[in-house]
Amino acid sequence: MTRVKSTGLKLSLLCSSVVFMLWGCGNSEQPQAASTALPLVQVMELPAPVSDRVHQFSGILESDKTAELSFRVPGTLEQILADEGSQVKKGQVIARLDPHDFQVSVMELEARLSEAEAAHRLAAIELKRVRAAINDKAIAGVKLDRAISAEARAKAGVELLKQSLKKAQDSLAYTSLKAPYDGVIGKRFVDRYELVDVGTQIVTIHQPTTLNAVVDVSESQIWNLRQGANGEVSWFNAEGSVAAEITQIASVPDRLKRTYEVTFALKQAPKQLVAGKAVNVAVSLPYASKTPVFCIPAMAVSSQKSQLYVNRVVNEHAKAVAVKAMSQTDDSICVSGELQQGERIILAGGAFVENGHKVEVLGEAQVKS
Helix, strand or coil: CHHHHHHHHHHHHHHHHHHHHHHHHHCCHHHHHHHCCCCEEEEEECCCCECEEEEEEEEEEEECCEEEEECCCCEEEEEECCCCCCEECCCCEEEEECCHHHHHHHHHHHHHHHHHHHHHHHHHHHHHHHHHHHHCCCCCHHHHHHHHHHHHHHHHHHHHHHHHHHHHHHHHHCCEEECCCCEEEEEECCCCCCEECCCCEEEEEECCCCEEEEEEECCCCHHHCCCCCEEEEECCCCCCCEEEEEEEECCCCCCCCCCEEEEEEECCCCCCCCCCCEEEEEEEEECCCCCCEEEEEHHHEEEECCEEEEEEEECCEEEEEEEEEEEECCCEEEEEECCCCCCEEEEECHHHCCCCCECEEEEEECCCC
16 A cells, blocks of 8 residues: 555656656747847947046145345344335335444455545656656656556555445445245244345245246147147136136246246236245146047946057947046946947946947947036
8 A cells, every 4th residue: 555655646746757857848938038138238329529628736825926025135133124024115124233343344444445546646746747858858767667567556456446436335235135026924034133144035025916836747738739728727726717828938947847837927916816825737738639529428448458449339330439538436437439420329238349340239228527
């Protein structure tokens, strides 16, 4: 009885296996049909080409006129007549050195000059007498030569002392440091009674109402700049920007940074802009490309062995077009290649498409360049 039941159970299992195998064979064509489906892609219309690219440079604001003033003679600083931030006029005395030693030199040379002039007058009188005696043949001719030489030496001594006196008077005048133009005292570097040398920086004077933005430009970009080009100056938390124009372009790079200094003159100076403030300068520069440049989403560009491609859709077939990257932002890339405005390119799904294969367009996206 047990044997019969075991045989019946085995038979039932065998029939179930045969049915399952037949069902599996009957559905073997479904994966094959799925494998022949066309790849789905989303496309976009190629926008109009762009001619310029906006470059951003970081820089510092500087006054159009800035001078670091120092004395031309050494001495002890006796007076400082202009504080930081004070307005000064051209020719106004800003600081003075102790003039005592220079005054003494002037007085000494004035006395020596008086003595030399007296000696010259005496030599001239003596020469006149010798000439008269020579005419009367009362003395030898050699004395005339000596008299002429003595008068010439005395005259030269007077001229020498005049020049020395002029030099001493100039030195005395140099003890007063004067403003070279109307402006504002930006910073003071010394205090009263300090001993300063020639060239020691005393104060900085500038004109803060006229500002320049000074930026450093790399050697790969400097060739594209020209005097008169326009830019936009902005700063942290700025609600807008200020127009500027290139006025100076350095032709020799910095020895360490290997960058070129470019000066932008601001066409106006809002109150919040002061010398020394950090700013950004935006300049539109043309692309150096013989073919049109298009700015498209970065996801529309694929790469293979360091070569970039854009897949163009022509008659529902994908065609890879080699492109060159010109610039890139966070979500877009500007490329140049054999592309034309209005062509459809694959935006999404390009990673699963091979060149020349037919594709099924799922939809067209509206993307701004």
